[in-house]
Amino acid sequence: MSNVVVSTVEGPIAWVKLNRPERLNAMNGTLVAGLSEALEGAEADENIRVVILHGEGRAFCSGDDLKDLDAQTACEADTQAWVEAIQNITIQIMQSRKIVIAAVHGWCVGGALEWAINCDFRLFSENTRWFFPEVTYGLFVTGGVTALLTKQVGPQVTKELLILGERHDAKKALETGIAWKVVPDDSLLDEARQLALTIAKRPSVAVADVKRAINEGLHSSLEDAMAQETAATVRGFLTPEAQARAKEF
Template sequence: MTPAPQYARLHTAGPVSIVTLDRPERLNAIGAGLLGDLHRAMVAAQADPDTRAIVLTGAGRAFCAGDDLKEFNEQAASSASVADTCERIQQITRDIMFGPKLVIGAAHGYAAGGGFEWVLNCDMVVAADNLVAFFPEMALGHFVTGGVTHLLPQAVGYQKAMELIVLGERLDAHALQRLGLVNRVVPLEAMLPTAIELATQVASRSALATAQLKRVMTTGLGPQLIAALEHERQAAMACFSDADTWRRVASFARSRL
């Protein structure tokens, strides 16, 4: 029997664990398999007693191209499949933000939709200079997730957050840095080494102090972020079931043929 493909890999080197989205032929697009494998990898990294910091990155030409629209019919097939998909997407945000270890994003190529959301969930981000990030959800009739409705207005202000989410403006790495959404911009070949170096610096700090810092900071976000995750889940479920969303996704799929 051929083993099932693994869409997220965990590699630990000393005090740093690297979680890699590994579906490069689909630009690491988000499907059921990737969600399950990423959840398991993040839980394992967060629970590993030898890991002090985590790097989250993507294999191939992109960090993550967002939802895999080729799986849309399967995801939207029933109320149960819609609920399961939306819950598993939100679980990744909880894995990143509510675990004790700091997560350093290393993002390149495209970070679209859910991929952009996961970048915003990271504690620090190293961006390759070819990074392009945007939210395509509103054009497709989808809804943003990942706590973005709470996190993004805090970071960039209400009006700018509305612009980015509703209009889907594409931001390059330097624009993201000017908005305070990434910490470093480096050449592509330096992205992962820089992220590992940053994670190694984090790992050299007190494990107790950094865990407490993350707990305090996410606790401060807690009630609002938890509420945002639930409101987004419900809104995403409603959008999945909307006839207009089906038409928009079908039209987008035809345009790509």
């Protein structure tokens, strides 16, 4: 496995770390593929009960690596494949029989924020800063958030977050319910560990069944939302104006 994603096992916990700190763990093809492989490995290991997703260095993940924009938009087929790879992470997290905890610190932006929202529990450190930049660029969101956020926080707040694209702190994440809990910066990983161990004490089949029932019941239109997102995101990536705005940013 590439060292851009490091997966280690601690008893019933799989620690999955995004490890491109020199780029604030920004998403490129290698990172997305490595994360998919790590999640697949955790899913196949019957001894693992909980996955903790976190980032190395100063950020959880700063979103799409805009230095790779030319490669991502070389042709429509490449763009389609790139967006589908990002969306596949959402499917892996939300359809997993493992509980996935996002331990978020520093910047959590765009696609990475959408992955965090896909997780079952979201712990934010006090220094977390987050926003959805996509619409500002003329792009579109992924991760099923057009369905997930609308049902979680309502259409008005969802439009505020996605259309205005303003930057927010951990307190705002807690107020909107995007964060389950906000903790001191230096206790983030310990808090995630303790939560994981608590969950691991519950019967595995019951926990997995509850997760599946809640996700399927509350987010029954997830696949339809993601299909619309994929088409819109591909269109956005291929728009010269959006490419120019992203490169300028």
